[in-house]
Amino acid sequence: MEEPLGLSTLAVHAAWAQTPANPPATMPFYPSAAWAFRDLDEVDAVYEGRVKGAVYARNGTPNRWALERLLAGLHGGEAALATASGMAALAALFLAHLRPGGRVVASRDLYGTTWGLLGDLARFGVEAVGVDATDLEAVAAHLRPGSLLLVETLSNPRLRVADLPALAALARERGALLVVDNTFATPYHARPLAQGADLVVESLTKFLSGHHLVLLGGLVGRKDLVEGPLGVAVRAGLVPDPWACWLGAEGAKTLAVRLERASATALRLARFLETHPKVGAVHYPGLPSHPDHATARRVLARGFGAMLAFELPPEREAVNRFLRALRHIRLVLSLGGTETTLSHPATSSHRSLPPSEREALGLHPGFLRLSVGLEDPEDLLEELEEALKAV
Ligand SMILES: Cc1ncc(COP(=O)(O)O)c(C=O)c1O
Missing domain, CATH: 3.90.1150.10 (Aspartate Aminotransferase, domain 1)
Structure with a gap:
């Protein structure tokens, strides 16, 4: 006969439920900040990517991956990164894609805090140049190879509209990357990647989640352009918690x-x-x-x-x-x-x-x-x- 377990052991372990054989009707929610392994072979398999397993919440959680699949799908992008806010998406992008001496050519008509963040980058030798993004000649005059060109599809707050195909052609011609903040438009009204943009940023805090319930952001684009921001976001903890991802994905359904x-x-x-x-x-x-x-x-x-x-x-x-x-x-x-x-x-x-x-x-x-x-x-x-x- 097995020894009866003590009250404390029961308190810690007795609730463990079997996962039902059939799936739930809505996306499961996994709040765990850490994951368990059966043995060292399983640890190796997860780290080497042979098995899709979770390790630690900052590295990745099933709810974050689900939201990233959703974002990639909505924007028709190869890869996506979900972040703790729209600003965290921009921060991860800047940290990964800019170097001292780098340049961001940005619409003057951007969300004010984005300009604040660009100001922070000055200390690291990154120059931010403000332009009227509807004036293609002015944009072209400031672009140089390796620049980031940053515009909002619908600008905040004057609702100016960026000519995405024309800006994408300019960026390509000058060896720059076109980054589009699509927060006001959402993928319902605009899919910038299909119009030639290299990366699209969303604050899901707004229409995409739609209910003033979460702070959440995302970045979508080619895998080789998302990998750098993903690494930065994981190391710096710019990633969202599972509850925000779950709420964001539920909100996006409507x-x-x-x-x-x-x-x-x-x-x-x-x-x-x-x-x-x-x-x-x-x-x-x-x-x-x-x-x-x-x-x-x-x-x-x-x-x-x-x-x-x-x-x-x-x-x-x-x-x-x-x-x-x-x-x-x-x-x-x-x-x-x-x-x-x-x-x-x-x-x-x-x-x-x-x-x-x-x-x-x-x-x-x-x-x-x-x-x-x-x-x-x-x-x-x-x-x-x-x-x-x-x-
Ligand atoms: C156009 C735009 N981009 C980015 C952001 C930042 O998003 P978050 O508040 O999720 O960091 C905002 C926030 O108002 C915004 O309006």
Whole structure:
């Protein structure tokens, strides 16, 4: 007869369940930070890649690999890396692909924190040159072999549209790599790799996961271009935890239905705002008045996205009155959730820019960015119309 086990041993081991022979209906979740081996032969087999096994959560987890398969699939890329945030994807990419004396030619109209990160690289001898990415001659003038050309498909916050095929041709001609931050467009509206980009970055924190529940990022491209960032991400711990990967993959299941609805609503709201007497410029690439409307028709698929921006008078108090008069649309300094939300770039995403650069981008105190969600479009129209009376 076996010796009865002690209370503590039972507490540690008794719950171990058999894995069912049939699979669960949803993706399994593996929270373990470390994995066990039967013997040293199994350790060798896993390290040598003969068996797909997990070792330690920083090196890789089944939920991260699942998310990477999803990202590679959605973008039609050879390889993908999932990261702890969109910024972590950019950091891994920069650390792997830049050297002292290297150059990043970047759109001036990028997410402010991306510019902040490029500023950090100056200490390592990396030069960041800001350009108007819609001016192909200006871009060409700064590119040289080995440069990274960094643009956003739909820029934050002015919704300028990058001419991806033209920029890809320029980058190829000059021996540079085209890196596209596709966060606002998502693979629903744009697949930059198919348009010639070398690497695509996503903040899955936004529309791709879609529910304001996770901080998560990703990088997709050719295997030889993703391998370097993967190594850096594993060594530096820029990788996401399994729960974030699981939530991100679940959220992405509804990407197409969410964006189909939200983009259609965004177009209606943009048309409404454009005719409102209290609203100045409206920035939405689906409007014929937008400077990149023709580019948007070529570069974007299935509509023009769920982000738009509009300008109220450049007075802080007018904006405050408008915000206080809204009922459901709240000031949330992110984007891409199921709720329609507003943000104010001058005091949030672009707060760290020097005032002169903010001004040059036109980000005055009345500039607002709208992330369109899944509410009934009529309710949103009515709410905006009502709140504009307070401006
Ligand atoms: C265009 C764009 N890229 C990257 C990021 C960074 O993503 P994360 O917050 O997941 O690091 C953001 C965040 O707002 C963004 O808007």
